[in-house]
Amino acid sequence: MKMSGSDIIKLNVGGKVHTTTKSTLCKFPNSMLGAMFNGSMSPSLDENGCYFIDRDGELFKFILNFLRSSKLSLPESFKELDQLALEADFYQITPLIECIELLKQPSPEKQVRVRYLEVIEVRTGNLATMPTMNSRIKTIISGRRDVIHKFLSLHQIHPAERERLQLNSGKDYTEIALTGSNVRLQVGECLRNQGWSLSESQMSTFPSGEAIVHNYKDRWMLTVYKEDSLEESQCNSVDDELIDEISLLSSGDE
Template sequence: MDELLDVNVGGHFYTTSRSTLTRYPESMLGAMFIGDLPSKVDQHNRYIIDGDGPAFRHVLNFLRRSKLILPDGFKEWDILQAEADFYQIPELIKIIDERRQQQLNGSSRRSRFILDVRWINRVITTYGQRHSCTWVISGPPKFIDLLPSIKHGFEEEKKKCNIRPNVNYNEELKKAEYTSFSLTIGSPKDFLNKTQLFKEIHDIGFTLFNTGFISGHENEKLTDQWWTFIKGDLPNGTN
């Protein structure tokens, strides 16, 4: 019959079997309970382990089930990783690394989206005056498609500025698939109403995060303005 043992881990008490604690013989726990390492007991004859008491619950469950079972919203990855290193259980260390990276990557994908709006106005005076105005919208197509002002500006430019007839707004969006997409509207400024556009961006959950401005020089009068909107968590270190 498998022997039951009581352990005292940082003042937290657990009862488990010797076979569970020695599941990985090369680990520190394996060496301790096989007999290769000297062991101390407290006044109640519980084996003393100088580790983090609450975190040992997850280590012990891994030894029992060969699975890392964590509560929803678990955040104490640094503590758990340090304990896995302390107990020298390579299989647990590997799973913690994988699960932690998956959580970080998944959180990043879910929590933050960026839309960039840029307005470039040029007046070139060399060999006569020429004027150009360009809007550049960059971001996930699924959000750009929720902005009526963008589609309106595209269609107005197509009608008044002789865009090729086969250029289609929806097809241009589809080309981007799931990557960031730039839609350039080279048209007079009133083809796109900035106030209306910004209201639409705000209405779908984005917040203005940053803005910038550059003015031109010499033979090219240039006004270059841009606005960055974020949906979800702000970057680390910002308020």
């Protein structure tokens, strides 16, 4: 009897019964299943009249779902990819074979990218350790322009520096004057809340005439993990280069 594409078919695959349609099994005419049900081959029947295939019945559900949706969907804990590849090869379903080969390729390694910002505060005065009316405070942040722009609020940047920050190209390293009382602590709190960690903090003191100069230098570090995909390596190779070190202001600059 000739079957139509909507005919219901029961398959006994390795002792497990699956129910589907002829059109699903013949989705890829050049496959073994396509040949079985388009008249090119004569499939065997079991005692219950089901078409019998002597293969893995549990894995066949993934084969059947691929025929239905053209997508390979596997559970996260799936550990039988090699066996599934053998099943796909047996059924000669080329698109499924290609999907499995892609999954078998090593996962892209995570690349570590490190960003640095350095905040330098210079206090000059008779009581330079405290922000009093008798002390002058200058605070500078140094690092990559796009990183500064992304993680700092504009109100923390000195008005005279904002235009220069906008004009510099994205990956230039720059030194920007900051504004505000105790801005070094404000910037530290801002960076900490965004995932940065304080990797180094130094203080130095030296006399300058009748005044005392205190230099405070905080180096902040952010570690970013990104997948090294082909698309990224082609499109973002410059943007995603590893930064091993940044040339920063010397602690004696004013």
